[in-house]
Structures are given as structure tokens and as C-alpha cells.
Amino acid sequence: MQQDIQGEAALVALAAPDQGAPWLTDLRAQGLERFRAAGLPTVRVEAWKYTNLNPLRHDAWQAPGEGTNVRGVRDTELSADLRVVLVNGRLRPELCRLPRVAGLKIDSLARLLAEAPDELAALLPADNDDLPMFDLNTALMADGYVLRLEENAKIDALIEIVSLAEDNEVPLTYHPRHLIVAAPGSSVTVIERHVEGRHRYFVNGATQMVLQAGANVRHYRTVEEGANAVHTHTMLAHLAEDASLECFNLVLGGRLTRSEAHVALSGRGARVALNGAYGLAGREHCDNTTVVNHIAGETSSRQVFKGVLDGKSRAVYQGRIAVRPDAQKIDGHQLSKAMLLSDEAEIDTKPELEILADDVKCSHGATAGELDKDALFYMRARGIPEAEARAMLIHAFLADAVEEVSHDAVRTALANRIEEWLATKTSAEGAAQ
Amino acid sequence: MGDDTNEQCEDLSSSMLDIKNLHVDVDGKPILKGIDLSIGAGEVHAIMGPNGSGKSTLSYVLAGRDGYEVTEGSIAYEGQDLLELAPEERAARGIFLAFQYPVELPGVPGTTFLKGAVNAQRRHREEPELDAMQFLRLMREKTKELGIGDEMLKRAVNVGFSGGEKKRNEVLQMALLEPKLAILDETDSGLDIDALKVVAEGVNLLRSPDRSMLVITHYQRLLDYVVPDHVHVLANGRIARSGGKELAHELEAKGYAEFTKDAAA
Numbered sequence: 001m002q003q004d005i006q007g008e009a010a011l012v013a014l015a016a017p018d019q020g021a022p023w024l025t026d027l028r029a030q031g032l033e034r035f036r037a038a039g040l041p042t043v044r045v046e047a048w049k050y051t052n053l054n055p056l057r058h059d060a061w062q063a064p065g066e067g068t069n070v071r072g073v074r075d076t077e078l079s080a081d082l083r084v085v086l087v088n089g090r091l092r093p094e095l096c097r098l099p100r101v102a103g104l105k106i107d108s109l110a111r112l113l114a115e116a117p118d119e120l121a122a123l124l125p126a127d128n129d130d131l132p133m134f135d136l137n138t139a140l141m142a143d144g145y146v147l148r149l150e151e152n153a154k155i156d157a158l159i160e161i162v163s164l165a166e167d168n169e170v171p172l173t174y175h176p177r178h179l180i181v182a183a184p185g186s187s188v189t190v191i192e193r194h195v196e197g198r199h200r201y202f203v204n205g206a207t208q209m210v211l212q213a214g215a216n217v218r219h220y221r222t223v224e225e226g227a228n229a230v231h232t233h234t235m236l237a238h239l240a241e242d243a244s245l246e247c248f249n250l251v252l253g254g255r256l257t258r259s260e261a262h263v264a265l266s267g268r269g270a271r272v273a274l275n276g277a278y279g280l281a282g283r284e285h286c287d288n289t290t291v292v293n294h295i296a297g298e299t300s301s302r303q304v305f306k307g308v309l310d311g312k313s314r315a316v317y318q319g320r321i322a323v324r325p326d327a328q329k330i331d332g333h334q335l336s337k338a339m340l341l342s343d344e345a346e347i348d349t350k351p352e353l354e355i356l357a358d359d360v361k362c363s364h365g366a367t368a369g370e371l372d373k374d375a376l377f378y379m380r381a382r383g384i385p386e387a388e389a390r391a392m393l394i395h396a397f398l399a400d401a402v403e404e405v406s407h408d409a410v411r412t413a414l415a416n417r418i419e420e421w422l423a424t425k426t427s428a429e430g431a432a433q
Numbered sequence: 434m435g436d437d438t439n440e441q442c443e444d445l446s447s448s449m450l451d452i453k454n455l456h457v458d459v460d461g462k463p464i465l466k467g468i469d470l471s472i473g474a475g476e477v478h479a480i481m482g483p484n485g486s487g488k489s490t491l492s493y494v495l496a497g498r499d500g501y502e503v504t505e506g507s508i509a510y511e512g513q514d515l516l517e518l519a520p521e522e523r524a525a526r527g528i529f530l531a532f533q534y535p536v537e538l539p540g541v542p543g544t545t546f547l548k549g550a551v552n553a554q555r556r557h558r559e560e561p562e563l564d565a566m567q568f569l570r571l572m573r574e575k576t577k578e579l580g581i582g583d584e585m586l587k588r589a590v591n592v593g594f595s596g597g598e599k600k601r602n603e604v605l606q607m608a609l610l611e612p613k614l615a616i617l618d619e620t621d622s623g624l625d626i627d628a629l630k631v632v633a634e635g636v637n638l639l640r641s642p643d644r645s646m647l648v649i650t651h652y653q654r655l656l657d658y659v660v661p662d663h664v665h666v667l668a669n670g671r672i673a674r675s676g677g678k679e680l681a682h683e684l685e686a687k688g689y690a691e692f693t694k695d696a697a698a
Contacts, residue, residue: 373499378536381496382550382606383524383557392549396540396589 007057008040011173014063015139021117027125031138038132047130050316050348051287055230055256056202061173063142064088067166077413078191078222080160082106087164089174089203090143103153103186109177110143120146123179126208126236128262134234137206141177144205148179149186149215158409159190165197165229173202180207182215182243189218189407196226196253205233211243213267218246220410222417225254227282234260241267241296248405249276250414251286251307252421258287258316265292265299275304277401277414279394279421280313280345287316292332294323294357300331306401307338308394309345310425320352323360332362339397340368391422449474449614449645450495450515454506457487457494464490466670467506472614475642479656479681480649482667483689488649489533491667492618495647496530497523510614524550525557527613531603531620535591543586543602547572547609554610575608579635597628604635615639616647621655633658653685668692 015032040056041048067087073095084106085095091108098106112120128134145161166172182188194203203225211217225231231254237245249259263272278286292301307315317336338347351364371393379389398418405411450472457465464487472478482488494501495508497520508515515523538546551571552562563571576583581601591599600620607615617636621629636659640646648659656664656678664680666673666689673692674680 372536374536375538377496377498377520378532378538379546379550380520381498381524381530381532382546382610383521383554384546384549385521385553386519388549388553389521392541392545393538396538400540 007059007061010059010061011040011136011140012036014061014173020113021121023121024113024117024124028139031135035132035135035139038130038135041132047289047318050318050350051256051258051285053230053256059171059200059202061202062170064090064166064168064172064174067092070164070166073162073164076193077416078160078193078410080158080191082157082159084145084159084161085164086143086145086162086176088166088172089163089176089205091145101155101157103150104155104188105146105148106159107146107148108143109141109146109179112146120179123181123208123210124177128236131234131260131262133204133232133258133260134206134236137175137177137204137234140175140204141206142174144176144178146179147181147188147190149182149188151183152185153183154186155188158407159188161190161192163192163194163203165195165199165201165203165226167197168199168201171200171202173204176203176205178205178207180209180217180219182209182211182217184213184215187216189410190220191410192219192221194221194223194225194231196224197229198226200228201226202230203232205231207233207235209235209237209245211237211239211245211270213240214242215240216244218407220248220405220407220414221250221259222414223249223251223254223257223259225257227253227255229254231257232260233258235262237261237263237272239263239265239267239270239272242269243267244271246273246406247275248402248414249288250402250417251276251278251280252417254284254286256285258289260289260291262291263293263301264295265301266295268296268298270296271300273302273404275302275401275404277305277398277418278307278315279398279418279425280307280315281310281425282313283311284313285315286313287318289316289318290334291320292322294321294327294330294332297326297328297330299327301333302331303334304401304404305336306398307347308341308398309338309347310341312342312344314345315347316349317347317366318350318352319364320354321362321364322354323357323362325356327357328359330357330360330362332360334364336366337397338368339394340370341394395419395422448472448509449476449511450647451509452506453509455494455503455508456505457490458502458504459490459500463504464670465494468667468670468672470665470672472645472647474645476663477640477646477648477659477661479661479664480647480667481651481653481664481681481684483693484651486667487670488651488667489618492530492616492647492649495523495528495616496520521553522557524610525554529607529610529612529615531600531607531615531617533619533622535594535599535603537592538590539592541590543588543590544568544572546590547586547606550606551609571609575605578638579605579608580631581605581635596623597625597631600624600628600632601635604632604639608635608639613643614645614647616649618649619651620648621650621652629655630658653681656681666692
């Protein structure tokens, strides 16, 4: 029992009395208090029924140091003119590429909290219930990026956020907090790349987004954490009228990942797309949990998640759509499709529709199936070797979800990334035989 | 032309395909019960027969589909044991099955699929792969030759295709892969007469002295266009009768009643 609580105790012990503004000290203390009261979620908590955080419970988690032991940033197809680099959750200005762009401000959270904390006093507090991982982030957040758009600023350039994990002997944990504030009529596209580290680490990120009237944000993520990494992330987004948020979450690695998205469609005409794809092997676990609140009328939400599971991997999709009684003319759709490549792989899907209005179009669908044997034979009968045919079919299955990505270059790059991932998986399998 | 069965037994050395006493079970149930068939290089053989006689089983066994258990007999292809080879190896060595029901491949574009197939076969034969330009040139040449538009190649393979489009796509694949032995499994099924003509013309264009064909069909209709050298009647898992192309007309007139009765007796 002593061992079981070691991980949680280590996390709590990382909270330090804050030197900052009183409101911030209070905010952190409240976060810590709520986290301690709830504890690290167990599978007895409904929202965590299918995701067991046991991999976190036994380590003596430590906060990262300076983060000097990084291998540098590899350029990829997704590399952009604007780049923010975080190492162990800390923004590293010397690794960033941030030319001046009119209407756009990108800052380090740590720097703002030190130099101009009051600019954030209205942004950081969140009225959240039952989000212990977000509370933990509030207690322990040290840095992150703060991206602010001026009114009507249309940022064409893609903004790349690279999140690196330092190689280290001790188990590290960090809790980056990011903010995206889009003023009325502004637009931006962000791609976050979470790049694998070799050692054991636990990153518990949170992103708060505020989309004011007519703002348009595209927020894409690729999560390719190391085999020993635990990655949890909570996104809280508020959309005012006619605002539009498009998200895509591509998960191709990590011992355990949980991506939570909580979206409040507060203004008439607001719309959100929460899409994703994942490819899992071994004992990897990937959880996508979404909560969409249709607070205002004429709001729409769309979700497409597709994943491929091999080995003893496990995926979770929990999708909740809530429609308030006075929110009419609502569109809410969600779809979860999984392809199970092994008898021991498993997907748990839990759609929850809570509809209190009557003029509502909501749908949900979930399928779990195997690779189409007829298709496989058809391809082999044309001379395509089995491994290659499987890879083509799996790629096609996942690429279908990637089609939801509206940014052309990102869509192509994500599809290519899946292809590369499949190629390494296929060659690894071939080598093992 | 008259006594075809004897002719084909005489010269086994030039045989493309040599099936001997083939017995096949599906789900433990015997479907083929002793097939003997030899196909020489460049010959077109038709297999006709009533539904459930084992026609499709024969085509799947030749292509190497799982679930078809050979309990007795042998299949030699170019003098080698065919049954030892995986489906993709058979394809690379020149066997092509035009499917009765071509399979939809959602998300796999036609060109990706065909380029993958052509290059996989070339790799297997240790020939250099075609690059994108070379493949495009080959594809243009074949679509032009067959009078088939290339717009369907931009779509996902067979997804949302009409029956005619699916069968034309099979013929186009055959043209690109240039097999030595083409097996056409009910290629005429589900086609109206115009679509049938287009498909048959495509098949005829691919006839050559080094390409053998096994045309499997229920109706004689297709054989008006793709005229076979030999016709065999498959009934109840055996070849009940062999003859020349006139046998097809006889079957059209009389039906299969005679053979199903014989088999039952």
C-alpha cells in the first residue's frame, strides 16, 4: 500500500509555495487541494473506468532540471517557419524560430507569470469539476506557450510547437500549461509535435483556448511518446458565436496516453470538430475522451476517431454530447471505428448523449472489426505481399480519418507520418520473424 | 478441332497448367471430386456448369485463397507445384484471377494499388521497379489500348463502382499485369450486353500465343465474344464432358439438366 501511494505523494510533494501574484498562489493551492481530495483517478471513477493510471503509482517522480540534455530538433515535413520548442515542458527561446508576425504574440507562460502576471489573471482560472489531472496541472504548471491573436489577425503561416523530453536517468514529470486566445475574427493553425524521449517520464499538459466571435483555430497534435512515457492532456475550449475549432489528435506512441477535450459551444453558430487517429502496438494504451457542451443554439459538433490496435494494446473512446434545454437546432455527430489486428487487443467505447432539447440532430456510431480478409486476398492475388497489403489497408483505414484535416499540408504530412510508422512496424515484424 | 480431349493429353511438356485428380474440401465438405484438366500455352479453355458445381472453388484454389483444402491430387503450373506457393507468388509467376465479385478497397486509390501490384511482381521477378512516370506511361498505354477511361483509377479501388466498372477494372488490371494464365471467374455476371462487349473486347485484345485463359461462366453468352478452344462441363465437382466451342452452343440449347441428373445418379 505504501508503494501504491508513492507516485501520488511524489506528485503532490512537487507543489511549491508560489512566489508569484496572490491570485496565482491561490489558484495553485486550490488546484492542489482538489487534486489531493480526489487523488489520482482510479478505475472506480466513472470517467476513468477504462484507463488505469497504475503506471504512475510506483515512481518517485521528480521535476526536471535545466533540460540541457536534448538531441536538438529534427526538421520534418511538418516543420514550419514559426516554431516553438519546449523541453520538459519549458519553453526554450534559443531553440525557437519566432519572426515577428503582425497580429500574433507568442510568449512563454513562465515569463508572463514573472513579468506581467495580471495579463493572465482572467485567463488561467477555469471553472472545472472532476478534472483531477487538470487540477494537478494547475498546481504544478511551470511553463508553456501563450499564443494570442489580435482582432481579425489571419495568420497564414503554420505554427509548429515541438515538445521534447530530455533524456534522463530519473523519472521526470512536468505539467505544461498552454493558452490560445483568439480575438474576434482571427484565425490560426497550430501543429503540436510531441516527440519521443527514451527514458521514463510523465507529462500532464493542459491547454486552455478562448475563441471569441468568429475566430477560427485549427489545432493539430501528433503524439509519439516513448515506450515508457505517460502522456495526459486536458483541453478546455470556449467558443463564442460563429467561432470554429478544428482538432486532430494523431497518437502513434506512448505507454499510456489520455487526451481529453472539453468544449463549450457557448455562442450561436459555434462549431467544433474533434477528430483523431491512433496506431497502437505492444501494451500501449490510448484514451480519447471528449465532452462537448452545446450551450447555445445552432451549434454543431463532429467527431471522427479511427484506430488500429495490435498486440495487447487497448484503446478507449468516451464521447459525451450534452445539449442544454434551450439550445435548439443542434448538430452533433460522433463516430469511432477500430480495427483490431490481434485477439488480445481491445477497444472500449462509451458514447453518452445527454439531450435536453428537441430540435436536435445527434448521432453516434461505433464499430470494431478485423482487417478485411477478402480485401487482403484480393491484393495478394494481384501480387502484393501480405505484409505490404496489410500496411496498405491499415494506412487506408487511418487515412480516412486524416481526410477530416482541412489544412492541406498538415493532412498530407499526417498521412505520410502514418505510412512511415507502418513501415517501421512492418519491418520490425519482419525482422522478428 | 473435333477430338480436343485427346489432343490436350498428348503433349504435357508444353502444358501451362496441369490439374490431376484434384479433390477440394470447403468447410470439410467435398466440392471438387477429381478434376483433370490440362491447359497448353496460348489456349483458351472455358469451364461451364450449373450453380454450385464448383466453378468458383476451382478458380480460388488456383489463386490460392485460404479455406480451400486440397485433399487429393495435384496442380502443376509451368511444371512446378502450384499449391506450395502463396497467392502473391502465384501472381508474380503469372497467374491472374479476375474476380467474380471484385473486392472494394476503401481508401486505396486505384493507381496506388496497381503500381503496388506491378512493382511487387517486378520485385519478385528481380526486375527493376517502375517509377511514377514509367508507371503512368504504362497505364496510359493500357487504358488507351482497352478504350477504358482512367478516371476510375483516381478513385478508391472498386468503391462505388457499377458492376460494369468493376469488371472493366479487372480487365485493366489484367492488361497491366500481363499474366501467363488468366482465370476469368464469371466475368460476364451482372453485365448488360454493352458492358459485356466492352469487357469481352478487352479480353480478346489480351489473347496471345503465350497467354492461356480459363474462362469460367454459367452462360454461353460470353463465349460468343471470347471464343474458346476447348469447353468443359463441370458438374457436381467433376468434369462431366469436354469438347470444342460447339459444346457451349449445345449447352445453351439443352441446359445442364443432363449433367446434374447424371451426377445425381
